[in-house]
Amino acid sequence: xxxxxxxxxxxxxxxxxxxxxxxxxxxxxxxxxxxxxxxxxxxxxxxxxxxxxxxxxxxxxxxxxxxxxxxxxxxxxxxxxxxxxxxxxxxxxxxxxxxxxxxxxxxxxxxxxxxxxxxxxxxxxxxxxxxxxxxxxxxxxxxxxxxxxxxxxxxxxxxxxxxxxxxxxxxxxxxxxxxxxxxxxxxxxxxxxxxxxxxxxxxxxxxxxxxxxxxxxxxxxxxxxxxxxxxxxxxxxxxxxxxxxxxxxxxxxxxxxxxxxxxxxxxxxxxxxxxxxxxxxxxxxxxxxxxxxxxxxxxxxxxxxxxxxxxxxxxxxxxxxxxxxxxxxxxxxxxxxxxxxxxxxxxxxxxxxxxxxxxxxxxxxxxxxxxxxxxxxxxxxxxxxxxxxxxxxxxxxxxxxxxxxxxxxxxxxxxxxxxxxxxxxxxxxxxxxxxxxxxxxxxxxxxxxxxxxxxxxxxxxxxxxxxxxxxxxxxxxxxxxxxxxxxxxxxxxxxxxxxxxxxxxxxxxx
Numbered sequence: 215x216x217x218x219x220x221x222x223x224x225x226x227x228x229x230x231x232x233x234x235x236x237x238x239x240x241x242x243x244x245x246x247x248x249x250x251x252x253x254x255x256x257x258x259x260x261x262x263x264x265x266x267x268x269x270x271x272x273x274x275x276x277x278x279x280x281x282x283x284x285x286x287x288x289x290x291x292x293x294x295x296x297x298x299x300x301x302x303x304x305x306x307x308x309x310x311x312x313x314x315x316x317x318x319x320x321x322x323x324x325x326x327x328x329x330x331x332x333x334x335x336x337x338x339x340x341x342x343x344x345x346x347x348x349x350x351x352x353x354x355x356x357x358x359x360x361x362x363x364x365x366x367x368x369x370x371x372x373x374x375x376x377x378x379x380x381x382x383x384x385x386x387x388x389x390x391x392x393x394x395x396x397x398x399x400x401x402x403x404x405x406x407x408x409x410x411x412x413x414x415x416x417x418x419x420x421x422x423x424x425x426x427x428x429x430x431x432x433x434x435x436x437x438x439x440x441x442x443x444x445x446x447x448x449x450x451x452x453x454x455x456x457x458x459x460x461x462x463x464x465x466x467x468x469x470x471x472x473x474x475x476x477x478x479x480x481x482x483x484x485x486x487x488x489x490x491x492x493x494x495x496x497x498x499x500x501x502x503x504x505x506x507x508x509x510x511x512x513x514x515x516x517x518x519x520x521x522x523x524x525x526x527x528x529x530x531x532x533x534x535x536x537x538x539x540x541x542x543x544x545x546x547x548x549x550x551x552x553x554x555x556x557x558x559x560x561x562x563x564x565x566x567x568x569x570x571x572x573x574x575x576x577x578x579x580x581x582x583x584x585x586x587x588x589x590x591x592x593x594x595x596x597x598x599x600x601x602x603x604x605x606x607x608x609x610x611x612x613x614x615x616x617x618x619x620x621x622x623x624x625x626x627x628x629x630x631x632x633x634x635x636x637x638x639x640x641x642x643x644x645x646x647x648x649x650x651x652x653x654x655x656x657x658x659x660x661x662x663x664x665x666x667x668x669x670x671x672x673x674x675x676x677x678x679x680x681x682x683x684x685x686x687x688x689x690x691x692x693x694x695x696x697x698x699x700x701x702x703x704x705x706x707x708x709x710x711x712x713x714x715x716x717x718x719x720x721x722x723x724x
Contacts, residue, residue, distance in 0.1 A: 219243055221531040222316050224523055227416050230312055231305055236338045237312075239319070239330065246321035247330060253541045254324030254398055264537055264548055265402040271354070272636040287401035291368060294361035294405065297346030302359075302414075304374050306653070307342040310413030311363065313530045317407055321541065322533035325403040328394045332367055335391050344372040344379060345410070351634060352554035352645030355534065356410030359646060364404040369393035407534040408554040411645035414653060415526050415557055415564075421656050422519050422568055425663065426512065427723035429571050430463060432666050433508040434470040435687045436578055437477055437501075439673050440588060444468075444477040446506045459520075460513030466724070467508065474684035502587070504577040511574050515567040522560040529557055554645030558628045561648035565655040569617075569624040572659040576617040579666045582673055583610055595672040598702045606669045609707050613665040616658045623655050664714040668707065671698045686724070693717075 216226055219240035229235040258266045267283060269276040270290060278286050302310075315333045318325055336342070343366035349358025365371035366382045375385050386393065394400060437444075445451060452464035471477050500506055537548045583606055585593045596605030627648035633640040671694055674680070680688060697713050699705075 218316070218319065222312070222527070224416070224419070224527060227309060227312065228420060230337070231309055231417065231420070234340070237334055239334055243319050244327055244330075247319060247325070247327045249541050250321040250324045250539050251326055251398065253544065254539050254546070257544070257546060258398070261546075263399075263546055265406075266399050270402070272638040283398070284396050287396045287399065288368065290401040290405065291361055291364040292370075294357050295365040295371065297349035297358045297362055299346050299348035301374075301379075302345045302347055304340070304342040306414050306417050307345050307363075307374075308337060308340070308413075309417050310345070310359070310410050311337055311342070313413040313416070314360065314363065314404065314407060314409035316530055317409060317532065317534055318403060320531075320533050322538050323403040323535045324398060324539040325400050326395045326397050328392070329367065329400055329404065332391060332394050335389075336366070336373075339389055339391075340375070341385055341389070341391075342374045343382075344374060347650050350410055350646035351632070351639065352408070352411055352558055352643035352647070353550075353552065353639050353641070354536075354635070355405060355407040355552035356554070356646050357405050359410035360405040360407065364401055367394045367404065368396065403535060406536050406552045408529055408552065408557055408645060409534070411554050411557045411561070411643075411649045412526055412529050412534075414646070414649035415522070415561055416530070418561070418564060418649060418652050418656055419519060419523050419526060421660075421719065422522075422564060424719070424722060425568065425571065425656060425659055426515055426519060427466075428660075428663050428667075428718050429512060429515075429575060430466050430508075431470070431686075431690065431723040432575065432578065432663060432670060433505070433512070434467050434684070435670050435674075436505060436582065437467070437471060438474050438679065438683060438687060439476075439582070439670070439677065440501065440505065440590065441476050441478055442501050442505055443480045444471065445480050446501070447471070447509065452509050455510075457513050457517065459516035459518075460509045462516055463512045464509040470686045470724075471684050474687070475682035476679060476684075502581060504574060504581055508574070511570065515571050518563050518567040522564045525556055525560045554643035555628070558643040558645035558648045561645065561652045562626045562628045565620075565648075565652040566624050568652070568655050568659050569620040572617045572620045572655075572662045575659070575662045575666045576613050579610065579613055579662075579669055582666075582669050583607070591673055591676060595669055595676065597672060597676055597700060598704070603702070603704050605701065606665070606672060609665045609668065609711065612711070613662045616661050620655050620658050620662075623651050623658075627651060660715045660718055661711070663718060664711045667694065667714055667718070668698050668711060671695075672701055675700050690723070 216235050216237045267278050268274045315330050343363050345359050345362040350356035371382050373382050447464050447467050452461050534551050536552050537546045581587050583594050594605035594607040627644040630644050631641050
C-alpha cells in the first residue's frame with residue numbers, strides 16, 4: 215500500500231502503474247484539503263475570485279450569480295469534454311489521475327475532499343476514464359483531457375473497467391462509488407493543470423529508461439559478436455570526459471562484458487609488437503562509430519532522461535492550478551501555474567534523444583546486415599541459401615522506415631504555439647501533444663530495437679559463440695531462444711517481432 219502524505223517520487227509511480235500498488239490518503243492530507251476548501255468558501259463570499267463567481271477565460275469579466283455557481287462548474291466540465299482521436303491507454307490515464315490527485319492534495323486548489331477520495335477509489339479499482347489524445351494545448355492546463363476526467367468524477371461519460379468500455383454511471387453503481395460534490399471550483403480545480411502531459415510524461419520516462427537499457431544490452435552483445443577491442447569502454451578513456459551519462463553507460467557496458475571471452479585487450483594484439491604487415495593492416499584498428507562511440511551517443515540519452523524525470527517530479531509535486539489558494543497567508547493568488555512549458559520542453563528533449571537511440575540501433579543493425587562492413591556474417595545474416603533465402607532483409611525495411619518516422623516526429627512541439635480562446639491563451643505550450651508524440655517515438659524505438667535483437671540472435675546462431683559469451687548476454691539469449699526462431703527458411707516475421715517488442719517493453723534488460 216502506498217501511503218500518500220506529501221510528495222510522490224518516481225518509484226511511487228512505478229509501483230502504482232506497473233505493479234498495481236494501491237494507495238491510501240494520510241489524514242493530514244485530507245485535513246489540508248478540507249482547510250483549503252473551507253478557507254476559499256469563506257474568503258470568496260465578498261470577493262471576486264476567478265472561476266468561483268466569474269466566467270472563464272475571456273468571459274471572466276462576467277459575474278456569476280450565487281444561484282448559478284454550481285451550474286457554472288458543471289457547464290465547464292461538460293462543454294470542455296470535447297476530446298477527439300484515439301482514447302488514451304489505461305496506464306497513461308492512471309498516471310494522469312495520480313498526478314492530478316497529488317497536486318490537488320497539496321491544499322492549494324480549494325476543492326472539496328470528495329474529489330481526491332473518489333479519484334483514489336478509481337485508481338485502486340483500476341477504473342480509468344475514457345480520455346482522448348487530442349484536445350489539450352497545454353496552457354490553462356490540459357483542459358480537454360482533464361475535463362473528461364472530471365466528467366467521470368461527476369458520474370457521467372465513459373470508463374474502461376475490466377477490459378470493457380462502459381458507462382460511468384453503471385460502473386459507479388456496481389462498485390458503490392459516489393460522484394464528487396461540486397460546491398466551489400471543483401470543475402476548474404480538476405481541469406486547470408498540467409496533469410495529462412505530466413502523467414503521460416512519467417510513463418514515457420519509465421519506458422525510455424527501459425529502452426535505454428535494452429540499447430546498452432544490444433550494443434554490448436554486438437561488441438561480443440565483432441570481438442571488439444575493449445579500450446573504448448575503459449574507465450580511463452571515459453572518465454577523461456566529465457559527462458556523468460557517458461561514464462555510466464561505459465560502466466554498464468564494462469559490467470555486461472566483464473566475463474566475456476570475446477572482447478579483446480588491445481595490449482595482447484595491436485600493442486604486442488608482433489606485426490608482419492608493412493603497409494596495410496587487415497585487422498581493424500578501430501570499430502565503426504556505432505560500436506565504438508556508444509557511451510558518447512547514449513550518454514546524452516541517459517543524462518536527458520534523468521533531467522526529464524527531475525522536471526516531471528517537480529511538476530507533479532507542484533500546485534499547477536489557477537488561482538492558487540494559500541491558507542497560510544490567507545490569500546488567493548491569480549497567475550499561470552497551469553502553463554505546461556516546462557513539461558513540453560522536456561518531452562521535446564526526450565523524443566530527440568530517443569530518436570537518436572533509434573538511429574544508433576538502426577546503424578548497428580545495418581552493420582550486422584552488411585557483410586561488406588562486418589566481414590564475418592553472411593549478407594542480411596542469412597542462415598539459409600544465399601540468393602534463394604532472404605534472412606533479415608525484409609525486416610530491415612521496417613526498422614529503417616520506423617526510424618525515419620522518428621526523425622520526422624522529433625521536430626519540436628514546444629515552439630508550435632497557436633493562440634486560441636479568443637486570444638486569451640495567446641501563447642501555449644502544446645505539452646500534451648509533445649508528450650503523446652514522444653510516446654509514439656518511444657514505441658517506434660522498441661520496434662527498431664526488436665529488429666536489431668532478432669538479428670543479433672541470428673548472428674549468434676551463425677557464429678556459435680555461446681560458450682564464450684558474457685553471462686549477461688547468455689542469460690537473455692536463453693530467454694529469446696523461446697521467442698525467436700533460427701531463421702533458415704523464410705517466414706513472416708511480424709508476429710515474432712511483435713512478441714519481442716512486447717517482451718522488451720515489459721521486462722528489464724538488467
